[in-house]
Amino acid sequence: MQLSTCDTKRCFLCTASIPEWRDVITARKETRIYKKGELIFTEGDKVSGIYFVYEGAVKVHTHWGEEKELIIRFSTTGDILGHRGIAGEVYPVSATALEDTKVCFITNEFLEATMKTNPLFTQRLLQFYASELQKAERRMRNLAHMEVKGRIAETLLELQQIFGINKEKYIKLPITRQDISAHAGTTYETVFKFFTELTNANIITTSGKSIRINSEKKLRAYIPV
């Protein structure tokens, strides 16, 4: 992890605060850079503060026993990390950089000062929480009642929606099949089998860790309702 400056324009913290507060932010924030694969914080760590993603890609994940991992969500520019910590002493999830990632970090004390000074920030934070809650509950429902193929299909569509595509229409973030299975709540083998099926039907094309969705429509057919 390395330090750097951020132009206070793209992170949630700066865009949701009043202009006058930005100088205070610049003085109080800490910009951190994490390399691909580096842990930002770990489940069980004492809560130190809150992170705003400036650029990069992050997975927020939790573990069941030693083996099984569930990726709660993928995050990128504009997203918040570590906000669950507000409710407790320790982070209930881990965050890992999936590519080189730049974040703004502020302490809990400064977060509270920011909320006191910026009612709009607090309001937007509340809305962010409500929307995260909606997403989490939708995903709960999917994990409970949707079958695996649909969940894998949703994972692919979500990756495309969050990270976008490059000129060759491949999803910008190259990702391991293990991570796809961890997000869909299934095993690597099941992802492998479904990928074979999708590739044979020309619904997706893969090249190493890069994935291209050729037919969003056909992929969505695996997601009923």
Added chain:
Amino acid sequence: MQLSTCDTKRCFLCTASIPEWRDVITARKETRIYKKGELIFTEGDKVSGIYFVYEGAVKVHTHWGEEKELIIRFSTTGDILGHRGIAGEVYPVSATALEDTKVCFITNEFLEATMKTNPLFTQRLLQFYASELQKAERRMRNLAHMEVKGRIAETLLELQQIFGINKEKYIKLPITRQDISAHAGTTYETVFKFFTELTNANIITTSGKSIRINSEKKLRAYIPV
């Protein structure tokens, strides 16, 4: 649904606001009483405001297609309902009274006025959201990786923790097996089979819709980690 007054002491809204604000609350709130089985709001309804449970029992649930239901959580005295609506136009979930339930209802406008006037209320609301998010994510992990028996066991322990027990040590809220299966994310038949197993092993005793946990320890043995 029927109207009534509430003593402004037990709901989240009143306890988290400054004393001076309580008169304003009394003037602006609406107390509503729902009968067992009555819908409080439905998935897709336009968001009108937010509800604070004063007494009773409520299930917050969502549906997958026509058939499959997932109960997101059970709520009782002190809990908040409809707060997911803050992020959108319509409620993403439904809420149904499981027994006669009394709630305080306030409109979105009054909620915003309350937040502006009561920074502590806003802060506690934020903490409530963060803790709901933690619970939702823990449950996501369980639905993805824990097997059904463990999830049913957790449902029973949660019901006991939320609603408490009576003199005969039965969980205070009588509940259908369908609701238990909808909370555990499984089918009625699977709950039936596991209940037979638990009853034979004398881990639980049932009497109609009432359930008594005889050995919390043995029940917890189905929940690894």
Added chain:
DNA sequence: TTTTAAATATTGTTTAAGTAATATTTTAAA
């Protein structure tokens, strides 16, 4: 530049848990 560890590829076996089918009992309306 070894060497160690992940990640991937592939297929066959097993099983947990859903589906189906039918009968009975409760509960809630009309």
Added chain:
DNA sequence: TTTAAAATATTACTTAAACAATATTTAAAA
């Protein structure tokens, strides 16, 4: 108070998806 609709009971059948086993490739440390 009849009647309709949920909820429950029970068992047999089926299958989606996990588990297991082994080989190969890729990536990251030492």
